[in-house]
Amino acid sequence: MAMLLELRHVSKAFSNVRVLQGVDLTVEAGHVVALAGENGAGKSTLMKIITGIYHRDSGTMKFQGKEVQFHNARQSMDAGIAMIHQELNLLPALTVGENIFLGRELVNRAGRIKWSEIDEQSRFWLKQLKQDIDPREVIANLSIAQQQMVEIARALSMNAEVIIMDEPTDALTDVETKILFDVVDQLRSQGKGLIFISHRLGEIFQLCDDVAILRDGEMVHQCPVSEIDQDGLIRHMVGRELSEQYPYVTAKSAPVRLQVSQLEAKGVKGVSFAANAGEVVGFAGLVGAGRTELAKAIYGANRPTSGTVEIDGQAAQIRSPIDGVRAGIGYVTEDRKLEGLIQSQGLRSNMSLTGLFQFSSPLGHLDKKAERVAITEYINAFSIKTHGIDAVVSQLSGGNQQKVSIAKSLVPKPRILILDEPTRGVDVGAKREIYNLINDLKTQGLCILLMSSDMPELLGISDRILVMSHGRLTGAFEHNDADQESIMRCCTVA
Numbered sequence: 001m002a003m004l005l006e007l008r009h010v011s012k013a014f015s016n017v018r019v020l021q022g023v024d025l026t027v028e029a030g031h032v033v034a035l036a037g038e039n040g041a042g043k044s045t046l047m048k049i050i051t052g053i054y055h056r057d058s059g060t061m062k063f064q065g066k067e068v069q070f071h072n073a074r075q076s077m078d079a080g081i082a083m084i085h086q087e088l089n090l091l092p093a094l095t096v097g098e099n100i101f102l103g104r105e106l107v108n109r110a111g112r113i114k115w116s117e118i119d120e121q122s123r124f125w126l127k128q129l130k131q132d133i134d135p136r137e138v139i140a141n142l143s144i145a146q147q148q149m150v151e152i153a154r155a156l157s158m159n160a161e162v163i164i165m166d167e168p169t170d171a172l173t174d175v176e177t178k179i180l181f182d183v184v185d186q187l188r189s190q191g192k193g194l195i196f197i198s199h200r201l202g203e204i205f206q207l208c209d210d211v212a213i214l215r216d217g218e219m220v221h222q223c224p225v226s227e228i229d230q231d232g233l234i235r236h237m238v239g240r241e242l243s244e245q246y247p248y249v250t251a252k253s254a255p256v257r258l259q260v261s262q263l264e265a266k267g268v269k270g271v272s273f274a275a276n277a278g279e280v281v282g283f284a285g286l287v288g289a290g291r292t293e294l295a296k297a298i299y300g301a302n303r304p305t306s307g308t309v310e311i312d313g314q315a316a317q318i319r320s321p322i323d324g325v326r327a328g329i330g331y332v333t334e335d336r337k338l339e340g341l342i343q344s345q346g347l348r349s350n351m352s353l354t355g356l357f358q359f360s361s362p363l364g365h366l367d368k369k370a371e372r373v374a375i376t377e378y379i380n381a382f383s384i385k386t387h388g389i390d391a392v393v394s395q396l397s398g399g400n401q402q403k404v405s406i407a408k409s410l411v412p413k414p415r416i417l418i419l420d421e422p423t424r425g426v427d428v429g430a431k432r433e434i435y436n437l438i439n440d441l442k443t444q445g446l447c448i449l450l451m452s453s454d455m456p457e458l459l460g461i462s463d464r465i466l467v468m469s470h471g472r473l474t475g476a477f478e479h480n481d482a483d484q485e486s487i488m489r490c491c492t493v494a
């Protein structure tokens with residue numbers, strides 16, 4: 001098979017911090033190469049070097065046998081390399097069609113944009129992904145999963161020879177993931193070369209032909225997937241053995257902390273349930289089932305139209321996220337880029353944003369020392385990889401941004417913690433750290449609601465699993481009698 005892409009001895013540093021060191025990577029036609037590695041290992045940076053967004057300090061790259069040097073993303077796109085970005089790269093105020101054809105608008109001879117053709121082609125590519133999304137819809141009105149599908153459609157529409165997918169399944173549930181995998185199979189049989197990045201290790205074994213493993217910026221192993229197992233993969237990624245992936249701690253019996261009764265809100269229809277102090281209640285559901293809407297209705301980001309929320313036996317009037325924080329609810333959004341973190345600001349300002357009152361004297365002065373101590377503790381407890389407490393969030397790797405987002409919700413010391421896809425983009429080692437942390441918080445008596453599309457994770461660490469479909473609760477399972485198949489059946493109840 002022809003070699004499509006060949007990187008040799010690629011190195012890169014950002015202001016003297018070495019991020020990639022002598023990296024080799026090859027992609028053959030008709031192969032899907034998994035690129036694995038912990039958060040911050042350098043995966044996205046390497047992909048951005050291939051596509052000309054970043055420039056390598058040294059090393060060579062051949063594309064279809066020819067030495068190339070791309071100076072920007074446009075050049076790599078024109079040459080035949082497409083990339084699906086980890087942090088979605090869409091413009092929220094523009095339409096689906098405008099985003100798919102951004103930077104290469106179809107124009108007629110008079111220089112007019114051919115809208116009908118943009119519509120038609122957008123529909124065609126979305127249809128490949130079984131998505132019935134209106135090309136004229138504004139991106140901001142779509143769910144994260146739909147946005148992810150648009151980003152994928154955009155990459156497909158370029159008819160590229162090499163397609164890079166940087167954590168494309170991160171925001172998808174099993175159903176869309178399956179659709180994407182079918183498309184990848186087609187591309188593979190057409191002789192395209194693909195690079196696939198995912199922290200869901202099962203997907204690597206399910207989908208990929210080869211695996212390349214980066215650790216701390218060095219390529220430590222590249223081999224056919226058939227020659228490695230999950231333990232071996234993890235060992236190369238983290239450089240040590242990692243025991244049991246889902247540590248489960250049995251919940252002690254405790255009083256009800258959160259009582260939700262007949263809650264009605266945008267996307268939520270008459271939901272009632274109770275959750276105890278010291279309990280992890282998992283929420284399963286397909287994209288659009290209403291889990292995020294439920295979280296937002298409880299937390300105060302969406303105002304309920306009827307129904308009640310009681311916390312520790314007292315009616316809670318929560319009309320805004322500030323009321324939510326005051327009532328003792330912490331919320332980690334699934335959308336850290338748009339809602340979770342201020343990308344252009346430092347870790348410190350992001351983390352103390354919702355908890356500033358904790359570091360204030362009665363007169364309202366900010367106690368900078370207390371703030372620094374508290375934030376440093378979280379950075380250490382979560383092993384957040386950063387060069388300081390004022391490092392700008394946009395420069396952290398994806399998984400480390402996720403950790404900052406969780407730490408931020410804990411600063412005001414909540415009684416109830418709602419985690420919406422908390423391990424999105426988080427590597428195996430860090431996932432373990434987050435599960436341990438969830439267990440610690442649970443042992444300390446926090447009531448935790450866990451919305452997750454990662455089924456093994458839900459089954460692994462929830463005490464109970466509630467299933468949602470079309471805004472309603474359609475199933476409930478105890479830890480010991482939950483299984484993937486029964487949950488999926490409840491997910492698809494109309």
Ligand SMILES: Nc1ncnc2c1ncn2[C@@H]1O[C@H](COP(=O)(O)OP(=O)(O)OP(=O)(O)O)[C@@H](O)[C@H]1O
Nearest residue numbers: 014019039040041042043044045395396397398399
């Ligand atoms: N523009 C930048 N300026 C400075 N440092 C950067 C920049 N981009 C990335 N880095 C650093 O380079 C390292 C590698 O980051 P990269 O995003 O490539 O990791 P990754 O393997 O994709 O991780 P993840 O799995 O979390 O997405 C990190 O330590 C990150 O902080």
Ligand SMILES: [Mg+2]
Nearest residue numbers: 043044086398
């Ligand atoms: Mg990355």
